[in-house]
Amino acid sequence: xxxxxxxxxxxxxxxxxxxxxxxxxxxxxxxxxxxxxxxxxxxxxxxxxxxxxxxxxxxxxxxxxxxxxxxxxxxxxxxxxxxxxxxxxxxxxxx
Amino acid sequence: xxxxxxxxxxxxxxxxxxxxxxxxxxxxxxxxxxxxxxxxxxxxxxxxxxxxxxxxxxxxxxxxxxxxxxxxxxxxxxxxxxxxxxxxxxxxxxxxxxxxxxxxxxxxxxxxxxxxxxxxxxxxxxxxxxxxxxxxxxxxxxxxxxxxxxxxxxxxxxxxxxxxxxxxxxxxxxxxxxxxxxxxxxxxxxxxxxxxxxxxxxxxxxxxxxxxxxxxxxxxxxxxxxxxxxxxxxxxxxxxxxxxxxxxxxxxxxxxxxxxxxxxxxxxxxxxxxxxxxxxxxxxxxxxxxxxxxxxxxxxxxxxxxxxxxxxxxxxxxxxxxxxxxxxxxxxxxxxxxxxxxxxxxxxxxxxxxxxxxxxxxxxxxxxxxxxxxxxxxxxxxxxxxxxxxxxxxxxxxxxxxxxxxxxxxxxxxxxxxxxxxxxxxxxxxxxxxxxxxxxxxxxxxxxxxxxxxxxxxxxxxxxxxxxxxxxxxxxxxxxxxxxxxxx
Ligand SMILES: [Zn+2]
Numbered sequence: 001x002x003x004x005x006x007x008x009x010x011x012x013x014x015x016x017x018x019x020x021x022x023x024x025x026x027x028x029x030x031x032x033x034x035x036x037x038x039x040x041x042x043x044x045x046x047x048x049x050x051x052x053x054x055x056x057x058x059x060x061x062x063x064x065x066x067x068x069x070x071x072x073x074x075x076x077x078x079x080x081x082x083x084x085x086x087x088x089x090x091x092x093x094x095x
Numbered sequence: 096x097x098x099x100x101x102x103x104x105x106x107x108x109x110x111x112x113x114x115x116x117x118x119x120x121x122x123x124x125x126x127x128x129x130x131x132x133x134x135x136x137x138x139x140x141x142x143x144x145x146x147x148x149x150x151x152x153x154x155x156x157x158x159x160x161x162x163x164x165x166x167x168x169x170x171x172x173x174x175x176x177x178x179x180x181x182x183x184x185x186x187x188x189x190x191x192x193x194x195x196x197x198x199x200x201x202x203x204x205x206x207x208x209x210x211x212x213x214x215x216x217x218x219x220x221x222x223x224x225x226x227x228x229x230x231x232x233x234x235x236x237x238x239x240x241x242x243x244x245x246x247x248x249x250x251x252x253x254x255x256x257x258x259x260x261x262x263x264x265x266x267x268x269x270x271x272x273x274x275x276x277x278x279x280x281x282x283x284x285x286x287x288x289x290x291x292x293x294x295x296x297x298x299x300x301x302x303x304x305x306x307x308x309x310x311x312x313x314x315x316x317x318x319x320x321x322x323x324x325x326x327x328x329x330x331x332x333x334x335x336x337x338x339x340x341x342x343x344x345x346x347x348x349x350x351x352x353x354x355x356x357x358x359x360x361x362x363x364x365x366x367x368x369x370x371x372x373x374x375x376x377x378x379x380x381x382x383x384x385x386x387x388x389x390x391x392x393x394x395x396x397x398x399x400x401x402x403x404x405x406x407x408x409x410x411x412x413x414x415x416x417x418x419x420x421x422x423x424x425x426x427x428x429x430x431x432x433x434x435x436x437x438x439x440x441x442x443x444x445x446x447x448x449x450x451x452x453x454x455x456x457x458x459x460x461x462x463x464x465x466x467x468x469x470x471x472x473x474x475x476x477x478x479x480x481x482x483x484x485x486x487x488x489x490x491x492x493x494x495x496x497x498x499x500x501x502x503x504x505x506x507x508x509x510x511x512x513x514x515x516x517x518x519x520x521x522x523x524x525x526x527x528x529x530x531x532x533x534x535x536x537x538x539x540x541x542x543x544x545x546x547x548x549x550x551x552x553x554x555x556x557x558x559x560x561x562x563x564x565x566x567x568x569x570x571x572x573x574x575x576x577x578x579x580x581x582x583x
């Protein structure tokens with residue numbers, strides 16, 4: 001079971017500001033999702049290798065050949081703020 | 096190192112930018128110093144709906160390095176997402192490796208200050224993508240905003256974690272030097288610490304001398320040169336020693352090295368800093384590295400610094416000191432071998448490379464050595480002029496300096512400046528005679544058995560000839576002349 005503290009913790013890691021009501025709603029929804037996983041757990045998987053991917057595919061690689069980049073104008077088109085061709089973000093000072 | 100009653104335990108994490116032409120998961124070029132945000136695309140900026148594809152060469156470079164460190168290359172490996180929020184990372188997660196990294200369990204041999212070699216274990220080696228670069232707007236104090244350039248975001252990085260087996264700051268610097276040399280020899284990284292191609296973090300802890308259990312470790316970041324690594328670790332060892340001696344406890348934290356002020360300071364501890372919530376990267380299928388491919392990479396591994404050093408001693412009869420200096424970079428070792436091929440007197444070539452070339456150029460700077468104006472064949476040409484008696488060794492040093500400046504052949508400079516050695520016996524005899532005639536006191540000294548007086552005459556003649564006299568001939572003539580005088 002996921003507690004309200006768990007939800008608050010994950011929300012903070014994801015930089016999400018949730019109201020108390022939202023926290024409670026997320027807690028309920030996340031627990032519902034986990035309950036669904038519990039249903040999957042009921043399946044007997046003895047002797048089945050754990051896997052991270054659904055398709056039996058491996059070694060998809062590309063050659064080290066440069067391809068054209070996108071123009072900065074396009075790449076910055078959605079930026080909330082810019083300075084020249086830089087993205088501009090609230091001041092970050094490592095301390 | 097034992098700081099009094101404490102044993103020092105250091106582990107190093109080195110991030111190396113791989114010299115692939117393109118990024119880890121997209122085709123954007125990796126050229127250093129391009130205008131901001133000109134080398135990006137929707138993949139490396141993490142736009143929704145894009146898919147990363149692994150750069151085969153990055154995997155090859157990782158395997159090459161793993162083999163050089165004698166690591167076990169994992170047949171099966173995969174990528175994982177490492178989550179944290181920082182504006183230099185467009186996706187808010189970094190594609191890295193967690194479980195099943197590319198390689199594990201290797202070692203690197205380092206030379207200790209006492210001359211003995213020691214193996215430092217390597218725990219793991221994995222690949223990941225670099226993040227963007229943050230620039231402060233205006234000065235640090237007044238900055239209202241930070242500016243982000245994503246050109247570097249997505250460049251392949253190889254992280255190599257040593258075991259906590261390094262015992263002193265000097266050993267840490269030696270490890271980093273040896274590590275860098277291997278990477279540069281392998282051609283997988285340019286090793287440039289100033290440009291950030293090689294970055295190093297350290298974990299430092301102290302434990303009671305002889306104790307098995309490790310003490311609380313502190314992570315040190317922001318050490319961007321060999322010298323700073325050693326200085327930062329020396330400071331940190333001292334700081335921890337003093338704290339423990341006072342009976343205090345060490346707090347597990349991350350500290351930043353401040354090179355200007357010469358100390359480490361605590362980073363505001365980020366409460367959740369290490370809650371990365373890794374999980375397998377769903378957009379990248381796992382790798383199953385083909386054994387034949389790994390064998391092929393192993394087959395073409397170049398000669399590594401250590402082996403080359405041993406060969407320099409065995410094949411050229413060089414002292415260990417010379418061999419170590421000459422093999423500090425692949426470019427320098429190749430420079431030396433090319434010069435020896437042209438002028439097969441290994442020790443003489445070594446002396447000239449070590450004393451003259453390395454006075455002009457840093458021996459660990461591949462580019463500088465490769466672009467040296469005095470090429471190996473030009474150095475050989477100069478040495479031939481000494482060897483056949485055209486110029487003296489002393490004049491040769493002046494010629495070398497001119498060669499560095501002008502990029503000319505030695506012979507051209509010697510001809511133009513009339514530096515050819517005076518080897519005309521008649522001319523030299525006259526100079527010797529006049530030197531001896533001009534200094535009866537020294538002749539008297541010589542008669543009394545002070546043979547050193549002969550050297551003074553040789554020096555005088557050399558000086559009078561502007562260094563152009565053949566020293567061996569002058570010496571012979573002086574001896575003969577003094578012999579004659581003392582017999583009369
Ligand atoms: Zn890209």
